[in-house]
Amino acid sequence: MTLALARFVDFAVKGDEFGWLVALEGERNVPFPIKRAYYIFGTRPGVRRGKHAHRQLTQMMVCIAGRCTVLLDDGKASVEVELARNDRGLMLDRMIWHEMYDFSPDCVLLVLADNRYDEADYIRNYDVFKAACT
Amino acid sequence: MTLALARFVDFAVKGDEFGWLVALEGERNVPFPIKRAYYIFGTRPGVRRGKHAHRQLTQMMVCIAGRCTVLLDDGKASVEVELARNDRGLMLDRMIWHEMYDFSPDCVLLVLADNRYDEADYIRNYDVFKAACT
Numbered sequence: 001m002t003l004a005l006a007r008f009v010d011f012a013v014k015g016d017e018f019g020w021l022v023a024l025e026g027e028r029n030v031p032f033p034i035k036r037a038y039y040i041f042g043t044r045p046g047v048r049r050g051k052h053a054h055r056q057l058t059q060m061m062v063c064i065a066g067r068c069t070v071l072l073d074d075g076k077a078s079v080e081v082e083l084a085r086n087d088r089g090l091m092l093d094r095m096i097w098h099e100m101y102d103f104s105p106d107c108v109l110l111v112l113a114d115n116r117y118d119e120a121d122y123i124r125n126y127d128v129f130k131a132a133c134t
Numbered sequence: 135m136t137l138a139l140a141r142f143v144d145f146a147v148k149g150d151e152f153g154w155l156v157a158l159e160g161e162r163n164v165p166f167p168i169k170r171a172y173y174i175f176g177t178r179p180g181v182r183r184g185k186h187a188h189r190q191l192t193q194m195m196v197c198i199a200g201r202c203t204v205l206l207d208d209g210k211a212s213v214e215v216e217l218a219r220n221d222r223g224l225m226l227d228r229m230i231w232h233e234m235y236d237f238s239p240d241c242v243l244l245v246l247a248d249n250r251y252d253e254a255d256y257i258r259n260y261d262v263f264k265a266a267c268t
Contacts, residue, residue, distance in 0.1 A: 019177035034168045043153030
């Protein structure tokens with residue numbers, strides 16, 4: 001269960017004498033079309049973000065600066081994952097309750113999503129989420 | 135000419151007591167479908183990156199950590215732009231020679247593109263670029 005919950009995708013890092021580059025391509029190393037990209041930053045100490053699940057949205061998280069911790073919960077089991085590499089994406093499937101915390105001050109968490117923002121797709125109450133999982 | 139060369143798109147910053155978030159959506163505040171997202175980091179001091187133009191690719195650059203400078207050249211005029219805000223995208227149209235430099239050590243430059251990588255789309259020789267502009 002734990003392994004199934006935390007699925008990572010490793011990205012190639014193209015480097016040379018100039019510096020580094022990581023490329024994410026929709027329906028290639030990102031397994032869906034990239035309709036939305038958002039980044040979370042300036043998170044205050046002690047804050048937990050996320051705290052919701054999506055009915056349909058599929059996402060991938062990449063910590064491109066600093067570090068943070070992500071909790072994934074599929075209603076049956078949960079796993080805690082540290083994100084501290086900018087060459088590794090964490091898949092965030094539909095119907096996964098997720099919370100992010102322990103952000104370093106410099107953390108920038110990039111999230112790619114397979115659809116645009118839709119408030120109706122959010123489940124923001126954990127009990128409602130649990131009930132929907134059964 | 136200068137104004138036309140450097141076109142910016144300002145993004146809404148969604149903030150609350152937890153921290154901040156910027157969302158980029160293809161064909162919304164990003165004026166093309168997002169087929170590729172790449173990020174440049176760990177650039178060494180004194181390095182100039184880019185130094186090419188694209189025959190067809192349209193891109194948008196966002197400096198999501200640190201700062202850097204971008205030179206844009208359409209074959210008739212050039213302009214130098216500082217990128218130091220994570221809520222402002224710089225449009226990079228087709229047939230614009232571009233170079234990036236003066237990267238801060240913590241700089242992460244996110245670039246969104248309307249197509250996947252295609253080496254045939256690159257013009258890597260400035261004289262060839264100039265000739266193609268006339």
